[in-house]
Amino acid sequence: MKQEERRQQTTRLLLDTVKELIREKGCHAMTMKDIMDRSGLSKGAIFHYVKSKDEIFVWVLQERLEETNTQFMNEVELGRRSFEEPMRKIAESILQYENAQDVTNKVLLYLLGKEDQPVIAEALQQYYERSMELSRQWIVTGQRYGVIPASVDPDKTADMFVLLTLGLRVRSSIPLTAASFKGHDFTSMISDMLQSRK
Amino acid sequence: MKQEERRQQTTRLLLDTVKELIREKGCHAMTMKDIMDRSGLSKGAIFHYVKSKDEIFVWVLQERLEETNTQFMNEVELGRRSFEEPMRKIAESILQYENAQDVTNKVLLYLLGKEDQPVIAEALQQYYERSMELSRQWIVTGQRYGVIPASVDPDKTADMFVLLTLGLRVRSSIPLTAASFKGHDFTSMISDMLQSRK
């Protein structure tokens, strides 16, 4: 089973290199040459693992999706005590306050600009559906433990929540001066949304 | 003044051709060759008017921004009777229910994927600021005419509204099956948001 090991090792190297480069240069600026030089792999090797450059970004998004899944699940469990805490965590991870090494925003925006490609369309669809599902579960759990009013409609609210997070991702990609930034606290926004709903 | 006339004529031709092609093929698939063939202009001529291909997209967005500006202002005036009507109009224009010839979503998503370029960053910033300003004015006007509760915070609500519209734009770019689409009526969403706020 040495071949399988090598395969995993190489794909790991590839993904890590790519994420590094995205962080440094951005999705568009990163070239195949960059990946070759940084990883030490040849062009042929890379294209042996991946069908196109764009598919690499799909990989990155999907891997991040897995991570988010487990992370979110943990937060949801936290949600039995308070619904604000998971919200804050999630908002922070989106806004990259602390972990600026997360490339989800960049990759997501990049892929959205190429949604006409079938592979990308599928990945985006997966991403959206997963986001909706996670949000719904978070609300339902909160309701079960009594921290979110039972009157709240999970579907409707999850929809709104996902729209807001997508909006957040977009806005965080727009370079704004301190003067032009009129954003407000995301957590309190969600709090209002959940509690005011009769 | 014949030169000025020719200039305007050519730029008009360029912009219209580009918008047509974006509608047909998407931003990424559209090539310079396409623009040349369709418009009849040579490569040299096009690059005489525009510094780069990306700058064309900035043009398109800015032109659309002007249109939106006047359109929104009209809707705001309508808002003295009801705040739902302008909302519905705006949501429809975003979701492209009727006017599928609008390329704003595509262009916006394309530009967001390249926000590291200074020219694009500036355009995006303008777009965001304008959106915020328009939303704020809409709320303030609604309050003046008594159709929006005075208790609503214009800044905070405008922020949320813009985030939602950005989210809408993103979601409308994700190809979803009827089964996976769990979206709800945008207008009623905004209604809830505005009226429930104490």
Add this chain to the structure above:
DNA sequence: TATTTACAAACCAACGGTCGGTTTTTATAA
């Protein structure tokens, strides 16, 4: 008449992607 503008088209570098070939690993059977 001099200069700037509008346009043309040959040219270029860089990019993503392909292809034929080599080496290494795995599977098969004598």
Add this chain to the structure above:
DNA sequence: TTATAAAAACCGACCGTTGGTTTGTAAATA
């Protein structure tokens, strides 16, 4: 165990397209 066929991992020269440049020319303007 060993011989061998097959497949996977990997390499790097090569290719077509693409966005962009440059050089040149004709028309408009000053």
